[in-house]
Amino acid sequence: MPTGAGEGPVRGVMVHRLARHHDLRGDLYSAEVGGGLPFEPLRLFVVRDVPSHDVRGQHAHRTVHQFLVCLAGECTLAVDDGRQRLEIRLDSPAIGVHLEPMVWAAQQGFSPDAVLLVLASGRYDADEYIRDYREFLALVEA
Amino acid sequence: MPTGAGEGPVRGVMVHRLARHHDLRGDLYSAEVGGGLPFEPLRLFVVRDVPSHDVRGQHAHRTVHQFLVCLAGECTLAVDDGRQRLEIRLDSPAIGVHLEPMVWAAQQGFSPDAVLLVLASGRYDADEYIRDYREFLALVEA
Numbered sequence: 001m002p003t004g005a006g007e008g009p010v011r012g013v014m015v016h017r018l019a020r021h022h023d024l025r026g027d028l029y030s031a032e033v034g035g036g037l038p039f040e041p042l043r044l045f046v047v048r049d050v051p052s053h054d055v056r057g058q059h060a061h062r063t064v065h066q067f068l069v070c071l072a073g074e075c076t077l078a079v080d081d082g083r084q085r086l087e088i089r090l091d092s093p094a095i096g097v098h099l100e101p102m103v104w105a106a107q108q109g110f111s112p113d114a115v116l117l118v119l120a121s122g123r124y125d126a127d128e129y130i131r132d133y134r135e136f137l138a139l140v141e142a
Numbered sequence: 143m144p145t146g147a148g149e150g151p152v153r154g155v156m157v158h159r160l161a162r163h164h165d166l167r168g169d170l171y172s173a174e175v176g177g178g179l180p181f182e183p184l185r186l187f188v189v190r191d192v193p194s195h196d197v198r199g200q201h202a203h204r205t206v207h208q209f210l211v212c213l214a215g216e217c218t219l220a221v222d223d224g225r226q227r228l229e230i231r232l233d234s235p236a237i238g239v240h241l242e243p244m245v246w247a248a249q250q251g252f253s254p255d256a257v258l259l260v261l262a263s264g265r266y267d268a269d270e271y272i273r274d275y276r277e278f279l280a281l282v283e284a
Contacts, residue, residue: 018188024193024196025192025193025196025198026189026190026191026192026193026196026198026252027189027190027191028187028188028189028190029187029188029190030185030186030187030188030266031185031186031187032184032185032186032265032266033184033185033265034265035265037184037185037186040182040183040184041182041183041261042174042175042179042182043172043173043174043175043179044172044173044174044179044261045170045171045172045173046160046170046171046172046211046213046235046259047168047169047170048168048169048170048171048213048214048235049168049169050167050168051166051167051168054166054167054168056167056168069188071188071190071213071214071257071259072190072213072214072255072257093188093190110168113214113255115213115214115257117188117213117259119183119186120174123174123175123176123177124172124174
């Protein structure tokens with residue numbers, strides 16, 4: 001377990017702390033492989049301008065790891081391993097959440113200024129997504 | 143040269159376009175290795191809350207590649223290969239700039255809401271930075 005990482009009650013979900021370097025020229029938050037960043041990313045995506053009533057995500061990945069950081073504003077990440085469910089409010093760039101494969105996740109409650117960064121361990125592959133919750137549960141229980 | 147990338151007059155500086163996926167649930171911008179993201183990152187850092195009169199950066203890297211995207215607000219990236227200098231206004235998450243090693247770079251003109259994401263190809267190593275412009279010029283000319 002990397003320094004600063006904490007595993008919660010939902011299997012495959014670890015909260016990391018990004019290092020914060022504050023000075024008069026602003027704030028810098030950082031993480032690197034071996035220190036807060038749990039894998040080498042092959043893909044990044046950024047979600048912005050989400051209406052506050054909308055829910056994004058609502059899927060699991062078969063093989064891909066993800067690392068989520070809300071870089072501005074705030075949003076809520078809901079995670080579910082098929083047994084336990086947890087909501088994590090992402091309201092600081094110092095919070096990075098590592099989702100291992102086979103975690104059902106959704107994001108909601110976006111503030112108007114929210115900027116959610118997601119790093120993924122694999123390239124985009126539509127077949128790698130599980131979008132049906134019953135299928136997810138069946139795979140978890142198998 | 144990856145699709146959507148453009149090399150400008152400053153050696154080692156390439157502008158990439160991130161894919162934008164817009165729908166009623168918000169905007170998603172993405173890039174991946176082989177499609178807009180020019181290397182596998184080992185480090186990320188995020189710069190926020192920079193006073194508008196401040197200048198950040200002002201160094202070159204000996205061996206590390208960087209990929210800069212302004213995810214919210216805007217700022218200006220100044221790049222210099224020792225021969226030519228160029229300013230690039232980063233005012234959209236669709237603009238990603240790849241800086242190869244041995245490019246002198248600075249960032250300035252941050253809007254109050256600016257969030258600058260930098261992905262780096264190597265872990266943090268203070269010895270890998272060139273912070274003296276005369277040393278940079280001497281190395282470029284050597």
